[in-house]
Amino acid sequence: MVHVIVRHTVDDFARWKPYFDSDAGTRQAAGSQGGMLLRGAGNPNEVVIFFRWDSLENVQEFIHAPALAEVMQQAGVMGMPDFTFLEKVEEFTA
Structure with missing residues (x-):
């Protein structure tokens, strides 16, 4: 499993959110x-998403798909998202 942090700004969170929600089946299949899902406390149009993905290969294939770029543009994503790929080391309680 790989953990992915996606950070981007949208022009209007309320307009962007239904696009994100409707893409859940596509993400799951991938x-x-x-x-x-988080957003900036001082800027609600700053979006940060923590994903758990089954493999690095699958998430990279998903984020490079032309269909995703089209949906992001329609949803009002501003600029290119920043993607960070992480492996879990350990969990801790405090």
């Missing part, structure tokens, strides 16, 4: 195992 290997997403869920995650957490």
Whole structure:
């Protein structure tokens, strides 16, 4: 499993969110195992997403698909998202 942090700015969070929600089935079919959606406390149009993905290969294939670029443009994503790929080392309690 790989963990992915995606960070980008959108022109309007309320307009972007339905696009994100409607893409859940596509993400799941491509290997997403869920995650957490956050946004900036001082800027609600700053979006950060933590994903769990089944493999690095599958997430890279998904993010490079032309269909994703089209959906992001329609949803109002501004600029290129920043992707960070991580491996879990350990969990801790505090």
